[in-house]
Amino acid sequence: MAEHILELDGIKKSFDKTQVLKGISLSVRQGEFITFLGASGCGKTTTLRIIAGLEAPDEGRVFLNGQDVTALEPNQRNVNTVFQNYALFPHMNVFANIAYGLKLKKVPPKEIAGKVEEILELVQLSGYEKRMPSELSGGQKQRVAIARAVVNNPQVLLLDEPLGALDLQLRRQMQVELKRIQKRLEITFLYITHDQEEALNMSDRIVVMDNGQLEQVGTPNEVYYHPRTSYAARFVGAANILSGRFCREEAGIAWIEVGSCPGEPAVLVQASLTDAQAELVRQGQVTPGQQVSMAVRSENILLEKEPGPGLRLLVKEKNFAGGMLRICLDGGVQGELVAGRQGIDSAFQAGDMATVRWEPEHGVLVDMEGSSKNGT
Amino acid sequence: MKKRIRFSAIYQAILLALMYVPILVVVAYSFNESKNSTIWGGWSLDWYRKLMKNRSLLEALKNSLILAALSSGAAGVIGTLGAVGMARVRWRSKGAVEYVSSIPIMIPEIILGMVFMAFYAMLGLPFGMVTLVLGHTAFCVPYVYMMVKSSLVGIDKSLGEAAKDLGASERRAFFDITLPLIFPAVLSGMLLAFAMSLDDVVISIFVTGARTNTLPIRIYTQLKSGVTPEINALCTVMLAVTFLLVGLSRALGGIRRR
Numbered sequence: 039m040a041e042h043i044l045e046l047d048g049i050k051k052s053f054d055k056t057q058v059l060k061g062i063s064l065s066v067r068q069g070e071f072i073t074f075l076g077a078s079g080c081g082k083t084t085t086l087r088i089i090a091g092l093e094a095p096d097e098g099r100v101f102l103n104g105q106d107v108t109a110l111e112p113n114q115r116n117v118n119t120v121f122q123n124y125a126l127f128p129h130m131n132v133f134a135n136i137a138y139g140l141k142l143k144k145v146p147p148k149e150i151a152g153k154v155e156e157i158l159e160l161v162q163l164s165g166y167e168k169r170m171p172s173e174l175s176g177g178q179k180q181r182v183a184i185a186r187a188v189v190n191n192p193q194v195l196l197l198d199e200p201l202g203a204l205d206l207q208l209r210r211q212m213q214v215e216l217k218r219i220q221k222r223l224e225i226t227f228l229y230i231t232h233d234q235e236e237a238l239n240m241s242d243r244i245v246v247m248d249n250g251q252l253e254q255v256g257t258p259n260e261v262y263y264h265p266r267t268s269y270a271a272r273f274v275g276a277a278n279i280l281s282g283r284f285c286r287e288e289a290g291i292a293w294i295e296v297g298s299c300p301g302e303p304a305v306l307v308q309a310s311l312t313d314a315q316a317e318l319v320r321q322g323q324v325t326p327g328q329q330v331s332m333a334v335r336s337e338n339i340l341l342e343k344e345p346g347p348g349l350r351l352l353v354k355e356k357n358f359a360g361g362m363l364r365i366c367l368d369g370g371v372q373g374e375l376v377a378g379r380q381g382i383d384s385a386f387q388a389g390d391m392a393t394v395r396w397e398p399e400h401g402v403l404v405d406m407e408g409s410s411k412n413g414t
Numbered sequence: 415m416k417k418r419i420r421f422s423a424i425y426q427a428i429l430l431a432l433m434y435v436p437i438l439v440v441v442a443y444s445f446n447e448s449k450n451s452t453i454w455g456g457w458s459l460d461w462y463r464k465l466m467k468n469r470s471l472l473e474a475l476k477n478s479l480i481l482a483a484l485s486s487g488a489a490g491v492i493g494t495l496g497a498v499g500m501a502r503v504r505w506r507s508k509g510a511v512e513y514v515s516s517i518p519i520m521i522p523e524i525i526l527g528m529v530f531m532a533f534y535a536m537l538g539l540p541f542g543m544v545t546l547v548l549g550h551t552a553f554c555v556p557y558v559y560m561m562v563k564s565s566l567v568g569i570d571k572s573l574g575e576a577a578k579d580l581g582a583s584e585r586r587a588f589f590d591i592t593l594p595l596i597f598p599a600v601l602s603g604m605l606l607a608f609a610m611s612l613d614d615v616v617i618s619i620f621v622t623g624a625r626t627n628t629l630p631i632r633i634y635t636q637l638k639s640g641v642t643p644e645i646n647a648l649c650t651v652m653l654a655v656t657f658l659l660v661g662l663s664r665a666l667g668g669i670r671r672r
Contacts, residue, residue: 091578091579092575092578092579111578111583112578112579113578113579113580113581113583118579118580119575119576119579121572121575122572123570123572125572125573125575127573127576127577128573128595129594138577138580138582138590139580142580142581142582143581187579187580190580190581
């Protein structure tokens with residue numbers, strides 16, 4: 039067995055002169071749950087279709103278990119897909135749908151029956167063999183679609199926004215279940231979603247994608263707490279992005295001068311540096327006065343009434359969203375900052391002034407590495 | 415509002431007068447005892463009995479049925495393959511190709527008939543069943559093509575992809591997934607084609623040989639020697655068959671859209 043079950047090497051693809059994939063390279067380990075996270079139109083579905091063989095890349099190669107499969111038809115690849123709209127065959131019952139792949143592989147009927155029964159049990163649909171797809175609910179269709187794909191024991195299971203059509207409660211339940219199925223079968227899952235919560239909950243690794251490129255590849259922890267780019271920071275966990283001028287570096291902490299209102303003295307804020315970023319500073323690649331961006335998550339923003347060190351901002355509005363109290367702060371040149379978490383000091387009212395600060399480790403410098411966006 | 419009701423009433427009256435009154439009269443007179451087609455002489459099935467004994471008419475009916483079966487069958491295959499194939503390609507000339515292939519429905523039959531006759535003569539084909547089948551297939555294909563094309567629109571493209579993803583070849587995916595789903599449309603198009611072939615006179619007259627008579631031609635030539643109640647009986651039978659086929663075709667179309 040090759041070291042990586044799936045490898046993408048410099049995949050490029052254009053549709054009608056629009057380049058939708060601009061050189062995607064990625065390696066996936068056996069048994070990994072990897073999620074492509076990005077807004078619609080970022081190229082994630084095209085990537086999946088190229089892995090499945092439903093589209094051919096203009097450039098680059100796809101390796102499955104060390105074998106170059108770029109030129110192979112979908113039916114020659116040991117990869118199966120759970121389609122966004124399930125794509126269950128409407129004229130076949132649940133059993134025939136799930137058995138279809140096995141039948142094509144000429145598995146003996148007795149064995150097929152056993153496997154289908156087993157997989158139906160796994161997706162908790164035992165006894166549904168005779169039902170037609172039109173007689174199933176959305177969640178049940180979803181389970182049949184998963185069963186139909188995994189029963190073939192693919193090297194990689196591709197899932198294209200499989201939970202997109204389900205309501206929130208069902209979606210949460212299916213997240214848990216998908217993770218359970220994946221652990222049980224030890225199949226590599228390549229999951230596509232635009233929902234950061236899904237990505238953070240289920241993935242071993244997240245691939246943040248934007249505009250046909252990989253923005254960041256990392257564990258949910260890394261992507262959430264150490265976003266590398268402002269896009270990743272904004273897309274995962276909706277972080278606040280501030281830009282300012284780099285002042286100095288001290289013990290892994292960067293001091294950044296963010297603009298305040300004209301005429302008022304500039305304010306220094308802090309952000310922690312990764313080792314690589316600190317190295318860049320030491321090499322003189324980042325110099326005082328240079329424009330930099332930093333991210334800080336809304337739940338890490340601390341608010342105080344009394345004037346003190348930090349940004350002094352106006353509370354613009356206060357509202358509940360997603361179970362959190364959010365406070366929007368108007369920051370003059372800064373645009374808008376959002377502070378929010380459970381139990382945030384609700385003593386503030388719109389129109390109050392607040393002092394805004396955060397612990398240095400909660401500030402993260404982003405967009406530093408320029409072209410070195412590729413992960414492992 | 416009131417006006418619209420009156421319009422629809424007028425429409426219905428005209429339709430009845432122009433279509434169904436003649437039909438009903440003919441059907442009624444096919445059961446007429448009297449030989450004179452203008453005098454009512456009481457109910458009788460005589461003309462149907464005579465019809466059953468009329469060898470040349472029955473021969474013509476047999477020819478017509480064979481012709482309709484062969485040409486609608488051929489049109490079923492060609493039209494289906496055409497529609498499925500065209501649904502896959504993204505040529506710039508696709509619209510033009512589709513327009514050209516649906517033209518047989520719009521060209522006056524008499525012109526088509528002349529064209530076919532001239533061409534078959536040039537090829538030196540023996541006029542008879544072969545030329546009939548060729549000609550009828552040509553004008554039957556568009557019916558199947560259009561039926562299948564519209565049913566393909568309603569089929570999720572990812573179904574074929576899912577089949578291939580599960581290990582089916584292109585051909586296998588077609589026979590396992592696409593064909594069963596469009597089959598009601600194929601059948602419905604073929605039934606329509608069958609009905610069209612069965613009652614075609616114009617093209618048949620041009621492309622048939624001296625020895626091969628189809629039923630419509632037979633009726634037409636017999637009419638020259640006057641309308642007999644026997645013809646009325648035959649028309650009634652044909653009408654019944656046509657209504658049945660068109661009704662069946664519509665019912666199948668309904669299943670497809672369910």
